[in-house]
Amino acid sequence: MAKIKERACKICKNVYEGVDRCPKCESKEFTESFKGKTYVVNSEKSVIAQNLNITSEGEFAIKTR
Numbered sequence: 001m002a003k004i005k006e007r008a009c010k011i012c013k014n015v016y017e018g019v020d021r022c023p024k025c026e027s028k029e030f031t032e033s034f035k036g037k038t039y040v041v042n043s044e045k046s047v048i049a050q051n052l053n054i055t056s057e058g059e060f061a062i063k064t065r
């Protein structure tokens with residue numbers, strides 16, 4: 001089985017895999033070299049989400065290049 005690479009959206013930092021564009025913001029600007037992931041459950045209460053300007057729930061990259 002081929003390993004599916006994870007991608008991080010450069011616009012909203014959403015982490016996704018196997019599709020050509022970000023499922024959240026539909027941007028095609030992604031990077032496969034990102035550092036760290038965080039799972040945001042409640043973006044309004046998450047300090048990390050606020051620091052990263054994340055306004056929805058899901059898996060996000062902490063740092064994209």
Ligand SMILES: [Zn+2]
Pocket residue numbers: 009010011012013014022023024025026027
């Ligand atoms: Zn995105």
